[in-house]
Amino acid sequence: VKFIGPYDLGVATISAPTTAADLTNAEDVTVLIENFGTEEQNDFDISYVLGGETVTELVDGPLAFGEQLSYTFNTQGDFSESGLHYLMAYTSADDDSDLTNDTAYRAVLNSDCIPLANCANGHEIKRVQLGDIDNESGCSEGGYGDYVTMSTDLEVNSMNEFTLTASYGNQFVKVWIDFNDNFVFDADEVVSFFEVADGQGGGNYTQIEDLVIPEAANLGEHLMRVKLSWIVPIDDNGACDDISQGGETEDYMVNIVQP
Numbered sequence: 691v692k693f694i695g696p697y698d699l700g701v702a703t704i705s706a707p708t709t710a711a712d713l714t715n716a717e718d719v720t721v722l723i724e725n726f727g728t729e730e731q732n733d734f735d736i737s738y739v740l741g742g743e744t745v746t747e748l749v750d751g752p753l754a755f756g757e758q759l760s761y762t763f764n765t766q767g768d769f770s771e772s773g774l775h776y777l778m779a780y781t782s783a784d785d786d787s788d789l790t791n792d793t794a795y796r797a798v799l800n801s802d803c804i805p806l807a808n809c810a811n812g813h814e815i816k817r818v819q820l821g822d823i824d825n826e827s828g829c830s831e832g833g834y835g836d837y838v839t840m841s842t843d844l845e846v847n848s849m850n851e852f853t854l855t856a857s858y859g860n861q862f863v864k865v866w867i868d869f870n871d872n873f874v875f876d877a878d879e880v881v882s883f884f885e886v887a888d889g890q891g892g893g894n895y896t897q898i899e900d901l902v903i904p905e906a907a908n909l910g911e912h913l914m915r916v917k918l919s920w921i922v923p924i925d926d927n928g929a930c931d932d933i934s935q936g937g938e939t940e941d942y943m944v945n946i947v948q949p
Contacts (some may be wrong), residue, residue: 691805695727695728695729695785695787696718696727696728696785696863697729697783697785697786698699698726698727698783698786698787698881699723699724699726699727699729699734699753699781699783699786699792700723700724700780700792700793701721701722701723701724701736701779701792701793701794702722702723702724702758702793702794703722703780703794703796704720704721704727704738704777704779704794704796705760705796706719706766707769707784708760708836709798709799709800709801709838709941710798710799711801711802711803711804711834712763712796712802713769713770713800715766715768715769715770716766716767716768717766717767717769718762718763718766719738719740719762719765719766719777719779719890720725720744720761720762720763721736721738721760721761721763722760722850723749723753723755723758723760723761724759724904725755725757725793725795726791727780727787728752728798729755730751730752730753731753731783732750732751732752733748733749733750733751734748734760734781734782734783735781736748736749736763736779736780736781736882737779737781738767738779739779740769740775740777740778740781740798741768741769741775745763745765745767745780746765747763747765749761749790754854756924757798758850760881766909769798769800770800771800771869772800772801772802772873773799773800773873774797774798774838774913775797775798775800776795776796776797776798777796777797778793778794779793780792781947784845784878789790790900792899793936795839796839796848797839797943798859799836799845799862799913799914799941800932801873801877802836802873802930803873803888803930804832804927804930804939805917805929805930805933805939806832806833806834806932806933807833807932807934807936807938808833808908808931808933808934808935808936809829809833809836809900809936809937810829810936811856811858811919811936812892813829813857813858813861813880813920813936813937814827814828814830814833814856814918815827815835815854815855815856815857815887815916815918815938815940816857816894817853817854817855818852818853818855818916819845819852819853819854820841820842820844820850820851820852820914820942820943821833821842821850821930821942822840822842823840823841823946825837825840825942829938830938830940831907833937833939834938834939834940834941835938835940836941836942838913838941838942838943839943840942840943841911841942841944841945842944842945843902843944843946843947844901844944844945844946845903845947845948845949846906846946846947847902847905847907847949848902848903848947848949849901849902849913850901850903851873851884851898851899851901852865852882852894852900852901853896853897853898853899854860854897854899854916854918854931855894855895855896855897856886856887856918857886857888857892857893857895857910858886858890858891858893858895858920858936859887859888859889859891859893859903860885860886860888860889860890860921861886861887861918861919861937862883862884862885862886862917862918862919862921862924863869863882863883863884863885863886863897863899863918863919863924864882864916864917864919864924864928864929865881865882865883865914865915865916865917866879866914866915866917867881867903867907867914867915867944867946868912868913868914868915868926869907869946870908870912871912873913874930875913875915875929875930876927877926877927880886880898880926881902881903881914882901883924884899886918907946908946909946909947909948910945910946911944911945912943912944912945913941913947914941915929915939915941915946916939916940916942917929917933917937917938917940918937918939919933919935919936920933920935920937921935922935
């Protein structure tokens with residue numbers, strides 16, 4: 691049985707900003723605050739940390755037991771530099787009975803390399819499985835799925851099982867890992883490519899393929915892009931291209947480690 695104290699606030703999620711192209715130095719930071727305690731809360735601190743800088747503001751409330759409140763900070767965040775930005779937000783309440791639910795995290799990518807696609811009518815990535823990543827999803831808005839909060843460790847010089855499920859045949863798939871972290875996805879960063887259900891129409895098709903991490907791969911965290919295109923093969927340099935005929939793009943993180 692979980693003890694519920696009278697004072698227990700936390701950040702349920704960070705809802706803004708999200709991954710996008712051309713983020714600015716004045717982006718709204720919005721969080722969803724939840725009252726997990728039994729007492730109504732008023733006049734409590736909420737903070738976010740970005741680039742080593744902490745912003746703290748006062749929330750007036752009231753926030754009743756079990757209720758959630760969307761709060762946008764008056765102080766905007768600087769996400770203008772290209773690349774990944776790690777954002778943390780947390781509440782500060784006197785006598786908080788459970789500190790484990792105070793904090794939420796979000797990785798926000800600012801990149802010009804975010805393609806649009808038409809993933810309606812079944813032309814979406816239904817599931818991606820690789821190591822610790824196991825993501826079931828539907829058609830993302832604009833045909834781009836931001837899953838950079840999902841990550842797995844992969845060893846250098848390794849062969850890994852990459853599993854993709856699609857709901858339509860004749861789907862070409864290509865996977866890149868941005869080993870040099872330039873957010874472009876170069877041709878020599880392709881780690882897997884294949885076709886799902888050649889000659890088939892609608893259905894449920896799962897395919898397991900090799901994903902190769904080269905011996906010279908840079909250690910550390912890198913973006914992984916999975917791209918699906920109906921009928922039209924994907925060019926090795928096409929990670930940033932829009933897909934008009936049908937398809938979807940999803941981004942994840944991988945952490946390259948020594949064996």
